[in-house]
Amino acid sequence: xxxxxxxxxxxxxxxxxxxxxxxxxxxxxxxxxxxxxxxxxxxxxxxxxxxxxxxxxxxxxxxxxxxxxxxxxxxxxxxxxxxxxxxxxxxxxxxxxxxxxxxxxxxxxxxxxxxxxxxxxxxxxxxxxxxxxxxxxxxxxxxxxxxxxxxxxxxxxxxxxxxxxxxxxxxxxxxxxxxxxxxxxxxxxxxxxxxxxxxxxxxxxxxxxxxxxxxxxxxxxxxxxxxxxxxxxxxxxxxxxxxxxxxxxxxxxxxxxxxxxxxxxxxxxxxxxxxxxxxxxxxxxxxxxxxxxxxxxxxxxxxxxxxxxxxxxxxxxxxxxxxxxxxxxxxxxxxxxxxxxxxxxxxxxxxxxxxxxxxxxxxxxxxxxxxxxxxxxxxxxxxxxxxxxxxxxxxxxxxxxxxxxxxxxxxxxxxxxxxxxxxxxxxxxxxxxxxxxxxxxxxxxxxxxxxxxxxxxxxxxxxxxxxxxxxxxxxxxxxxxxxxxxxxxxxxxxxxxxxxxxxxx
DNA sequence: AGTGCAGTTGACTTT
DNA sequence: TAAAGTCAACTGCAC
Numbered sequence: 020x021x022x023x024x025x026x027x028x029x030x031x032x033x034x035x036x037x038x039x040x041x042x043x044x045x046x047x048x049x050x051x052x053x054x055x056x057x058x059x060x061x062x063x064x065x066x067x068x069x070x071x072x073x074x075x076x077x078x079x080x081x082x083x084x085x086x087x088x089x090x091x092x093x094x095x096x097x098x099x100x101x102x103x104x105x106x107x108x109x110x111x112x113x114x115x116x117x118x119x120x121x122x123x124x125x126x127x128x129x130x131x132x133x134x135x136x137x138x139x140x141x142x143x144x145x146x147x148x149x150x151x152x153x154x155x156x157x158x159x160x161x162x163x164x165x166x167x168x169x170x171x172x173x174x175x176x177x178x179x180x181x182x183x184x185x186x187x188x189x190x191x192x193x194x195x196x197x198x199x200x201x202x203x204x205x206x207x208x209x210x211x212x213x214x215x216x217x218x219x220x221x222x223x224x225x226x227x228x229x230x231x232x233x234x235x236x237x238x239x240x241x242x243x244x245x246x247x248x249x250x251x252x253x254x255x256x257x258x259x260x261x262x263x264x265x266x267x268x269x270x271x272x273x274x275x276x277x278x279x280x281x282x283x284x285x286x287x288x289x290x291x292x293x294x295x296x297x298x299x300x301x302x303x304x305x306x307x308x309x310x311x312x313x314x315x316x317x318x319x320x321x322x323x324x325x326x327x328x329x330x331x332x333x334x335x336x337x338x339x340x341x342x343x344x345x346x347x348x349x350x351x352x353x354x355x356x357x358x359x360x361x362x363x364x365x366x367x368x369x370x371x372x373x374x375x376x377x378x379x380x381x382x383x384x385x386x387x388x389x390x391x392x393x394x395x396x397x398x399x400x401x402x403x404x405x406x407x408x409x410x411x412x413x414x415x416x417x418x419x420x421x422x423x424x425x426x427x428x429x430x431x432x433x434x435x436x437x438x439x440x441x442x443x444x445x446x447x448x449x450x451x452x453x454x455x456x457x458x459x460x461x462x463x464x465x466x467x468x469x470x471x472x473x474x475x476x477x478x479x480x481x482x483x484x485x486x487x488x489x490x491x492x493x494x495x496x497x498x499x500x501x502x503x504x505x506x507x508x509x510x511x512x513x514x515x516x517x518x519x520x521x522x523x524x
Numbered sequence: 525a526g527t528g529c530a531g532t533t534g535a536c537t538t539t
Numbered sequence: 540t541a542a543a544g545t546c547a548a549c550t551g552c553a554c
Binding site: 234343344346347348351383386387394395396397398399400403404463467 | 540541542543
Binding site for chain 1: 538539
């Protein structure tokens with residue numbers, strides 16, 4: 020018997036699954052998922068991600084079983100297992116979705132490609148996002164994204180011919196031996212039905228308030244779409260989310276759609292330049308920051324002594340998710356205030372995110388650390404963020420119960436409490452809750468100076484411009500220094516040539 | 525009623 | 540998807 024092998028990776032669904040559809044046109048299909056212990060031992064992967072993935076696999080297995088051939092699951096090295104399948108059945112062709120993963124999955128894919136070539140097996144990888152493989156420069160990208168998303172959805176197959184004498188194999192509880200336990204009590208549950216429920220409730224109930232609730236962690240857990248993990252693991256296809264959101268109208272849904280666009284925009288950067296997982300976009304930024312295990316641990320465990328930062332980190336630990344603005348603030352605090360290398364803090368965040376998507380993640384880590392050079396430096400002030408998005412401290416009090424009795428005005432800056440006030444709030448600073456490990460205002464100022472000193476060095480902007488050509492969207496472009504015309508308020512539409520000359524000279 | 529002035533607001537620039 | 544600083548316009552009030 021000769022088979023088509025459909026290799027499921029982070030595309031755990033049968034709907035809108037082009038490789039599955041195409042493979043079935045050519046013959047009986049062996050649907051395979053490979054649990055790769057080495058992958059799950061990588062420092063950016065974690066138990067909570069496996070738990071979500073495993074739930075999604077259970078659902079996928081059921082769906083495929085109903086179609087006639089359950090999902091086959093094997094644990095081990097991908098090349099070894101593919102080779103085994105080939106020797107037993109003969110694989111005519113290998114099918115999968117393109118994956119823009121980390122360095123480990125990229126090199127595994129190269130090994131698989133090699134193996135396939137050696138055995139004369141064609142490996143067809145089809146795109147599932149708006150990411151374009153082999154793209155040299157960014158011009159025209161947005162339009163190609165648009166046409167990808169407009170393609171008709173592919174419905175689930177009618178059925179799969181059963182393969183006799185092939186056991187589905189167990190879905191392991193742990194994907195590798197000796198992995199750290201990862202308690203995440205408020206994690207979303209994986210699987211396509213859960214994803215569809217989330218999509219449905221978002222579009223029919225929650226979408227109108229999306230734009231107004233996505234910034235504050237008080238409202239974001241309900242107000243955001245919460246589809247990210249289902250997209251990362253492929254329970255839902257991006258195209259189906261884009262298309263169903265287009266049936267709705269309103270300001271909020273437009274702003275949501277914008278973010279779906281950004282999803283691929285960021286993955287495209289890692290696709291075009293895999294090194295950004297490890298290496299700063301801009302060479303002038305390399306080796307800038309200082310590794311510090313103690314600082315890293317305090318940040319990662321939510322005990323920096325800055326309440327809003329700690330509250331966000333603890334909420335993330337418990338949910339496996341937090342809203343975008345707070346992710347940016349956490350990263351900004353690690354990179355600027357604590358001056359930690361983004362790779363170290365980024366690995367911790369990667370493990371915390373159930374929705375970890377390497378391309379988005381590493382692009383964002385760099386962007387929030389100022390190392391992309393094509394974005395302006397954004398240093399978040401955690402006290403201001405707290406006052407803006409958790410004015411009365413309800414979020415802080417939920418996650419930092421040590422501050423339960425601290426009055427609202429001090430809850431963002433408990434170090435300003437007098438001894439008497441501490442006693443009254445039943446709080447001993449430095450004992451029940453730490454004093455801040457850095458002075459937020461001073462640390463931010465210092466970081467800002469360091470970063471700007473580098474940005475002003477000669478040769479910096481020339482390289483920044485090259486990065487812009489390769490990775491930037493049109494809007495993110497650096498203003499060309501010295502060429503911008505200043506407009507006075509007094510003279511808002513001045514086109515007076517004399518003034519123009521003066522301004523340019 | 526008009527003027528002076530401190531304090532506030534908002535647009536815009538710089539870091 | 541930032542924050543802080545600057546500057547001019549505006550506001551409310553006293554006289």
